[in-house]
Amino acid sequence: MASGWAPDGAVQDQIDDSVSDAVRLARSRLPTGPGETHCQHCGQEIPEARRVAMPGAVLCVDCQSRQDRPAFASAYNRRGSKDSQLR
Template structure:
């Protein structure tokens, strides 16, 4: 429920903007083009099936998992949706 100076529906607009930002961030990280044969981090051979399935891949599975864990640790988005969480 919007109150004060906020117009009706302001909460949904904020949610939509957060989702749109997240989608744009993910799309900007998608690589295109030819896949690397060796991992950029550890120089391990990237399996041919992975190179075909994920165009533009540059990391082996182990390094990709480590990278994904680091990215997940910092989301940058307010997932709780309460005013208190926005003040932290």
């Protein structure tokens, strides 16, 4: 239920617009263009299926996975309860 002078559904419209803007921004940051036929890191051939699915790809799946993996992972569950950290 909207309050004041806002029409019904105004809050949902604002949420939808925010999500659409975030999706548009994320898509604009994706690489474009022909990409590479061989991985820039290891030199292995990038499969045709990956090049079609991800235009502008310059790394093979293995190298991209290693690059996307966080460098440091904490052994502590910082979001859970203290009981879960004691186990």
